[in-house]
Every structure is written in C-alpha cells, then in structure tokens.
Amino acid sequence: MTRSYYSNIISDFLQDDETRILGQLSLHHNHALEDLQKNAWVKQITILKDTLQGIDNGQIYFEFSIPRMGKRVDNILIINDIIFVLEFKVGDNQYQKQSTEQVIDYCLDLQNFHEGSHHEKLIPILISTKADPIENVFTSVNNLFEPLKANQQNLREVITKSLLHSNGKQINPSKWENSIYKPTPTIIEAAQALYKGHNVKEISRHDAGAINLSKTTDCINKIIETAKREQKKSICFLTGVPGAGKTLAGLNIANERMKADEDEHAVFLSGNGPLVDVLREALTRDEVATSKENGQALTKKLAAIKANAFIQNIHHFRDDNLISKKAPVEKVVVFDEAQRAWTKEQVSSFMKRKKGVEDFGMSEPEFLISVMDRHEDWCTIICLIGGGQEINTGEAGVSEWLSSLKNNYPNWDIHYSNLISSDVNYLSNIELRNWVRSVATEKHELHLSVSVRSFRSEKISELMHEILEAKHERASTLLGEVNNVFPILVTRDLTTAKKWLRTQAKGSERIGLVASSGGRRLRPLGIDVKNEISAPNWFLNNSDDIRSSYFLEEIATEFDIQGLEIDWVCIAWDINYYFENGKWNCQYFSGTKWQNIHNENDKTYLQNAYRVLLTRARQGLIIYIPEGDDLDYTRPKELYDKTFNYFQLCGIKTI
Numbered sequence: 001m002t003r004s005y006y007s008n009i010i011s012d013f014l015q016d017d018e019t020r021i022l023g024q025l026s027l028h029h030n031h032a033l034e035d036l037q038k039n040a041w042v043k044q045i046t047i048l049k050d051t052l053q054g055i056d057n058g059q060i061y062f063e064f065s066i067p068r069m070g071k072r073v074d075n076i077l078i079i080n081d082i083i084f085v086l087e088f089k090v091g092d093n094q095y096q097k098q099s100t101e102q103v104i105d106y107c108l109d110l111q112n113f114h115e116g117s118h119h120e121k122l123i124p125i126l127i128s129t130k131a132d133p134i135e136n137v138f139t140s141v142n143n144l145f146e147p148l149k150a151n152q153q154n155l156r157e158v159i160t161k162s163l164l165h166s167n168g169k170q171i172n173p174s175k176w177e178n179s180i181y182k183p184t185p186t187i188i189e190a191a192q193a194l195y196k197g198h199n200v201k202e203i204s205r206h207d208a209g210a211i212n213l214s215k216t217t218d219c220i221n222k223i224i225e226t227a228k229r230e231q232k233k234s235i236c237f238l239t240g241v242p243g244a245g246k247t248l249a250g251l252n253i254a255n256e257r258m259k260a261d262e263d264e265h266a267v268f269l270s271g272n273g274p275l276v277d278v279l280r281e282a283l284t285r286d287e288v289a290t291s292k293e294n295g296q297a298l299t300k301k302l303a304a305i306k307a308n309a310f311i312q313n314i315h316h317f318r319d320d321n322l323i324s325k326k327a328p329v330e331k332v333v334v335f336d337e338a339q340r341a342w343t344k345e346q347v348s349s350f351m352k353r354k355k356g357v358e359d360f361g362m363s364e365p366e367f368l369i370s371v372m373d374r375h376e377d378w379c380t381i382i383c384l385i386g387g388g389q390e391i392n393t394g395e396a397g398v399s400e401w402l403s404s405l406k407n408n409y410p411n412w413d414i415h416y417s418n419l420i421s422s423d424v425n426y427l428s429n430i431e432l433r434n435w436v437r438s439v440a441t442e443k444h445e446l447h448l449s450v451s452v453r454s455f456r457s458e459k460i461s462e463l464m465h466e467i468l469e470a471k472h473e474r475a476s477t478l479l480g481e482v483n484n485v486f487p488i489l490v491t492r493d494l495t496t497a498k499k500w501l502r503t504q505a506k507g508s509e510r511i512g513l514v515a516s517s518g519g520r521r522l523r524p525l526g527i528d529v530k531n532e533i534s535a536p537n538w539f540l541n542n543s544d545d546i547r548s549s550y551f552l553e554e555i556a557t558e559f560d561i562q563g564l565e566i567d568w569v570c571i572a573w574d575i576n577y578y579f580e581n582g583k584w585n586c587q588y589f590s591g592t593k594w595q596n597i598h599n600e601n602d603k604t605y606l607q608n609a610y611r612v613l614l615t616r617a618r619q620g621l622i623i624y625i626p627e628g629d630d631l632d633y634t635r636p637k638e639l640y641d642k643t644f645n646y647f648q649l650c651g652i653k654t655i
Contacts, residue, residue, distance in 0.1 A: 003177060005029065005063035010052050012079070013060045017479050018045050025062055040090045043129065043152075044074065047088075051156040055079060059173035066109050073106045075169040077159075078173050083110065084123045084159065091194060092128035095149045098542070100126050104147055104507030109183070111144055116179030120171060123148060123162050127155055136308065138165060141491060144506070185566055186618070188539065190248045191279050192286045194255045195310070200326055206366065213524065216249050217256065217443035223415055224332060224380045230263075233373065234251065234404065235381040239340075240424060240448030241461055246384040247275075248520065249448065250334040253382060257332045266330045269314040270336035274535035275563040276313045281536035283307040284392060313343070322355070327374035336385035337563065341365045343396045365395055366404035373409060385417075398427045406435055414440035417447035458487060464614040467650055468607055470583050476651035487620040489655050490647045496551050496655055497570045497624040504620055509567040512538070513550030514613050517557040518606065519574030519649075520589035521634050525626055527555055535560050540563040558609040561616050569617035573625045574641045579611055579646035622655075623647060 005028040006021055013021075025041050041062075058079035063072040065318040077084040087103035088095070103124040110117035123145040136148045136158060145165075152157040179452050184195065220236055227234040240246040250268055267326060270276050272554035285306045291298035321328060335341070341364040342350070351357035362370065372379045385398055388600040398420060405412055414436065419426050421442065453595070459482050466475040479488065487504075491497050515522055519529050533554045534547060541548035549556070549566060575594070578585050586597035586606045597603055612622070625644045628637035648654065 001253075002028075002067045004061040004076075005072075007061045007177070009173075010058040010060050010079070011056050014049055017047075018042070021045055021505040023063075028063070040088065042112050043090045043145045044088050045128070047152045047155060048125070051159065052077075053156075057170070057327075059177075059572075061177075066106055078171050078176060079159075079163060080172055081169040082123055082162065083117060083171070084162070085110070085122060085124045085198060087124070087126050089126065089128045090131060093130040093132075095126055095128050095131055095134070097377075099128070100147050101434075105456075107144055108507055108509070110608055111483050113183040114179065114181050116171075116176035119143065120176075121145070121165065123328060125150055125158060127151065136161070138162065140165075184618075185248075187247050187251075187275075187563065188278065188282045191251050192282060194251055195283050195286070195307075195494075196290070201332075212251055213245050213252065213448070215445050216448065217252050219255050219443055220249075221256065226252075227378045227380050227413065231377050233375070233379050233409075233411070234400075234415065235369070236446060237383050237385055237401070237414075237416040238446045238448070239385045239419040241386075241450070244448035244450060246386065247254060247336055250336055250382060250384045251311075253336045253460045254332065258310070265332045266332035266334070266515065267309070267317070268334045268336065269317050270311070270312045270563070271314040271340050272337055272563050273313060274560045275336070275340070276311055278535050278539045278564060279311050280304070280307045282540055283640065285540065302391070314364075314368075316373075317655075318364065319355075320358075321371045325374070327376070327606060328371060331375065331379050331533040332382070333368075333372060333379070334382045334384065335368070336384050337386060338365070338401065339394045339397050341368070341387050341400065343400060346396075363400045363404065365396055365401040366408065369404055369409055369412075373412075378470050387419075387650075394479065394535065398428045399432055402427070402432045402436055404642070406432070410439075415443055415446065416440050416543060418444055419447050457565075459574075460617075461615055464611060467647075468611055470579070472646065472650045476649075479651045483653075486617075486625075488652055490623045490625060490644065491655050492625060492627050492644065494624055494626075496573070497622045500622050500655065501552065501568045501570055504568050508542070509619070510539075510549055511552065511568040511570075512556060512566045513552045513554075513570050513572060514558075514561055514575055515572040516554045516574060516609050516613065518576035518588055518609070519572060520575050520576070521632075522572050522626070524629075524632070525572075526633070529555055529557055531555070533560060535564075539564060539566070558612040565616045565618050567617070567619045568621075569613075570622045570624055571613050571622055573643060575628075575635070575643070577606055578639045579643045580639065589634070624650070 001118035008016060022041055022045070026038070041166050049429070050442065061076040064076045065072050073085055074088045075086040085103055085106050087099060094600070107124045109123040111122055116519070121140070121143050124147040126147060127150050131149070131151045133151060134149050135152045137146060137576070138161065139146050148158050148162065156389055214239065220238070223236055226232070228231060235587050238246060238249060254268040255265045257264055284300060287307065288298055288300050291313045292305070330342045333362040344361070344363040347362065347364050347367070351360035369381065372381055383401060405414060416436060421427065427433055459478055463475060463478040463482060466478060482488070489500065505511050513527070515527055515529050517529050519527070522529065526599070531554065533544050533556060537545065537547040538549050538556055538560065541636055543550035547554060552570070555572070576587055576589065584607065586603045587594045588597055597606065625639055626635070628635045628640035630637050
C-alpha cells in the first residue's frame with residue numbers, strides 16, 4: 001500500500017519539476033481538487049525546495065496517510081535519525097492551538113502505532129507561513145519533542161537547529177515506510193474512518209497477538225451472501241471480551257453491506273443511548289467538516305439524516321416496527337450489546353407504562369426477530385454479545401435470543417461463536433447449550449478473544465477482573481507486567497488526580513473523570529453523579545468547552561461511557577462498593593443512609609458497573625479514593641481506608 005501521494009529522496013525532490021510533483025499529488029487526490037488545496041501544495045513545494053537546499057540525504061513525503069485518524073500529514077521528512085512531521089497552515093499569521101494539537105497527534109499516532117517509529121525521534125513542526133518567528137525550546141520526552149513553530153522564512157533555521165539533536169545514525173526510509181502499522185482506534189475514530197470509506201484492514205491491528213477483524217468480517221459476509229443466494233434467514237452470535245472490537249466489527253459489517261448493494265440496506269442498532277448519540281454526532285460533525293474541505297458545504301441537518309439512518313437506537317427501531325406491520329427496509333441488522341435486550345417482563349412493563357399497550361407478550365429478542373422474519377425472502381441478524389457487561393435490571397442475555405429461535409423460528413440458520421456453548425458467562429442454560437450444538441453451526445471466527453481497547457497492554461481487562469474478584473496476588477503479578485506501559489495509580493487527593501491527568505495528556509488526548517452512578521456520597525467533594533451530562537459534548541467537544549471531559553467538571557457514569565473510551569481516566573471511588581474482610585461489599589444510598597444490597601443480580605450489576613469504569617482508559621488510569629469524614633456518618637473514614645489499603649495490597653502505587 002502506498003502511504004503517501006508523493007515521496008522521493010530529498011536530493012531528487014529538489015531537482016524534480018514543480019509541475020510534475022503537483023501532478024502526482026493531484027493524481028492521488030480522491031476528491032474534487034479545489035484551488036485552495038492546489039495553491040497550498042504549490043506553496044509547500046516552493047517553501048520546502050528553498051528550505052531543504054544543501055541537505056543531500058533523507059526522504060520527503062507529501063500527504064502521508066494516518067488512517068486511524070482518517071487524515072493525512074502534510075509532509076514527513078526523514079533526515080538522519082529524526083522524523084520531522086510538518087503541518088502547514090498556508091496564509092495563517094497565528095500558531096493556532098488546534099493546529100498545534102493536530103501535529104502532535106500525528107506524531108503520537110506514529111509513535112504508538114507505526115512500528116518503524118516506536119523508538120525514533122519525532123519532531124512536530126507547525127508552519128504558519130505568515131506568523132511572526134518565536135523562540136523554540138528543544139525538549140523531548142520518550143523521543144517525542146515539544147512542538148516547534150516556524151514560518152516560511154525561518155523553517156530552514158528550525159530544521160537546522162533540530163538536526164543538532166541527531167546522533168548521526170540513519171533511518172532506512174524504505175524499511176520505515178513499509179514497517180507494520182498497528183492502529184487501535186477509538187470506536188469514534190473507527191466509525192469516522194469506516195464512514196469515510198477506509199477499509200477495516202487499514203484501521204485494525206495485524207500483529208499476531210490480536211484477532212484480525214477482517215477474518216470475522218469475511219466470515220459474516222459469507223453468511224450474509226449465503227442467506228441472500230439461498231433465500232434464507234440467518235442469525236449470527238459474535239462474542240468477544242470487553243474492548244476486543246465487537247462494535248468495530250459490527251460497524252464495519254453495516255458499512256460494508258450498505259456499499260455492497262444499495263437495495264440491501266443495513267443498519268447498526270444499539271440500546272446504548274449515549275453510544276448512539278456520540279457516534280451519530282461524531283459522524284455528522286465529520287461529514288460537515290469534510291464537505292467544507294471539499295468545497296461542498298453540506299449542512300449539519302443533511303449530514304445528520306445520513307448518519308441517523310446508519311446508526312439507530314434499538315428502542316426507536318422497535319417502536320417504529322410496532323406501528324407498521326410491514327417488513328423493515330433493512331435486510332441486514334447489527335444489534336450491538338444484544339445481551340442487554342430486554343426480558344418479556346421488562347418490555348411488558350415498559351409498554352404498559354409508556355406506550356399504553358396492554359399484555360405485550362414478547363421479549364425484546366423475540367419481537368426483533370419477528371420484525372425481521374416479516375421479510376419474505378431473506379435477511380440476516382448479527383448479534384454482538386459481551387460477557388459480564390450487564391449493568392441494568394431486565395437485561396435478557398443470550399438465552400432469550402436462543403429460546404425465541406427454538407420456540408418460534410426453527411427455520412432460521414444459526415451461526416454462533418464457540419464461547420456460546422462453552423462459557424457459562426455467555427450461556428448458563430444447559431438445555432439451550434445442548435440444543436444450539438445440535439441445530440446450529442459453530443464458528444471460531446465469531447469470537448474476538450483479545451482486548452485491544454488499550455493499545456499499551458492487552459492485559460488490562462484481565463487485571464481489572466482479578467481486582468474485582470479480590471485476587472490481589474494475581475492482580476499484583478499482572479500489575480507488574482503492565483505498569484511500565486500502562487500506568488495505574490491511586491490517590492486520596494482529587495486535585496492531585498486532576499493534575500496527573502493534565503500532565504500525562506499530549507496533543508488532543510482526552511482526559512475525563514468517571515464514577516459509579518451509585519456513588520452518591522461523592523457529592524460533598526464536588527462529584528455529583530446525579531447531574532446528567534450530554535455524552536456528545538463530553539466525548540467530542542474540545543478543551544475550550546466547559547462541557548467537555550477535558551474540564552474534569554462533568555462526571556460520566558457507567559451508563560454514559562459503556563462501549564466508549566478515552567485516553568486518560570480518573571475514577572472516583574465511593575463506598576457503594578467497598579472492600580472489607582477479604583471481599584467486595586455492595587450497598588446503595590437511599591434517603592439519608594446506606595442500605596446493603598442482598599440480591600445477587602444487583603451485586604453483579606454493581607460489580608459490572610465498576611468493571612466498565614475500570615476498563616475505559618486507553619493509556620492510563622488513576623483511582624481517587626476520598627479520605628472520608630467521620631463527622632459525616634454517610635462517609636465513614638474506615639470504609640474508604642479499607643478500600644484504599646486493598647488497592648495498595650494489589651501493588652498499585654500511591655501519589
């Protein structure tokens with residue numbers, strides 16, 4: 001795969017004809033070429049030809065692809081042992097904060113995901129061509145330099161000074177360019193990249209330690225094509241550990257099927273309201289921004305119509321099909337977090353209270369299958385199933401989907417992950433396990449077994465599981481394996497926690513404060529989990545917006561953040577889940593005091609809530625445990641201390 005529109009050794013670039021270079025750039029440009037872009041390239045070529053005079057070694061790249069971000073770097077220069085990442089702002093007379101963050105983000109992407117860049121010096125340079133010169137400071141952490149700023153007159157001087165930090169060694173450009181790119185995008189970045197037309201192979205990891213998502217996609221596509229060819233109805237159960245890429249796989253399938261046949265119609269459905277809201281808003285904003293770049297200026301309203309058709313709330317889909325008895329337009333439907341679909345009792349209660357429908361006699365899985373069964377020819381349902389992620393009462397699990405098929409839809413073809421029939425976390429009903437083995441097709445490709453949410457360590461999910469299972473010795477061992485690449489700390493001071501987050505984050509890396517929805521006695525500390533947030537604002541708005549996660553004011557709970565992730569997380573820990581006598585204890589706050597939780601399902605929901613919160617960070621985590629206050633009987637110091645001591649016993653360092 002050619003990563004750039006144009007590349008050459010610097011000496012040949014200096015001799016190359018400007019018109020030929022421009023022709024190469026134009027040839028690879030997939031969008032309508034506007035004068036603004038053309039003129040920007042002409043200016044870049046002119047400036048770089050002047051800047052690089054006398055440099056007789058090295059390589060230059062124009063429009064180098066960063067598929068995880070769905071963007072291209074203006075220029076990369078490789079000179080000696082230094083990788084220069086250049087972002088041009090032609091005509092700008094200021095060094096904008098957003099542009100500075102952008103060039104840092106490119107460097108972070110290369111350092112974290114591009115194997116050839118892992119251990120090399122990376123120097124980001126923002127070139128605002130009309131800006132005044134400023135004094136740059138040449139400092140670096142882990143080979144990543146602080147961003148440098150230049151204009152068209154002093155870029156040569158900035159690069160010359162940078163080269164004083166070279167040790168004289170040479171990076172092999174060919175080897176560097178062709179080294180493995182192993183991105184792990186956030187689900188927001190992945191959705192944006194897929195929506196723009198990138199292939200899942202471009203934005204998913206290909207190393208031996210991670211499941212190749214394209215294999216899963218190929219498997220499901222074959223099932224869909226078979227159903228289509230043989231005029232059958234089929235259903236797939238795709239399982240995966242938390243953060244393994246189930247949602248990415250589902251989005252990819254829905255996106256690919258939309259392209260495969262315009263009359264086929266595919267949709268991605270989720271009962272996770274915040275996830276739907278965030279992804280829709282992200283796609284809408286990105287579509288508007290891209291249209292402006294291409295000179296088409298699409299309105300947000302029009303962009304939203306397309307995004308809203310691609311990603312829908314499962315409950316809205318359900319309600320629409322209650323009104324109509326016709327088959328839906330969609331032939332391929334992806335249900336995200338299908339284990340969270342409602343039981344018969346939950347749906348019946350909701351329908352009676354909210355819709356005025358008496359005696360609704362179906363569970364959500366049964367009703368959703370019945371809707372798709374209205375098709376006279378073919379259809380395919382893809383159920384994305386997570387184990388140990390139920391955080392709400394009334395969630396049906398896999399068993400209800402299978403019971404509905406067994407009792408009402410025996411002619412459907414069923415394809416399932418091997419975990420469905422072998423792991424009680426997915427299906428504990430022995431009768432159903434035996435039934436599915438006898439009538440359905442097992443496929444190993446339908447399980448994603450490796451968590452890739454944190455690109456720094458795939459053992460984070462396992463570590464958090466051991467912590468929540470009170471296995472401190474095993475947790476301590478795992479912590480020793482991950483701490484060098486994924487820092488985990490504990491503190492008793494919220495100001496310290498916030499300062500640590502801000503210190504760790506670089507570029508536009510996102511930081512945020514999370515807490516359990518049951519953490520009601522964090523309120524005296526300014527952490528009010530009852531205040532509802534706007535998930536799109538929290539996840540998408542920039543660091544200048546007080547509603548964004550960056551301000552560390554608004555708190556995301558497990559309901560806001562499930563299925564999503566950010567770079568650096570502080571989790572505020574309350575005593576609704578506290579450690580004492582060698583085990584975790586569960587309680588909820590009612591009125592003016594804490595009440596013990598006795599129901600085992602409710603205990604599981606609370607444990608899963610903390611599991612979700614502990615596994616949202618991509619790069620690092622700090623746990624804030626308040627000191628407590630014995631003058632406040634709802635915040636006994638002893639219980640906070642015991643929980644803090646347990647984390648220390650697990651080996652988590654204190655700051």
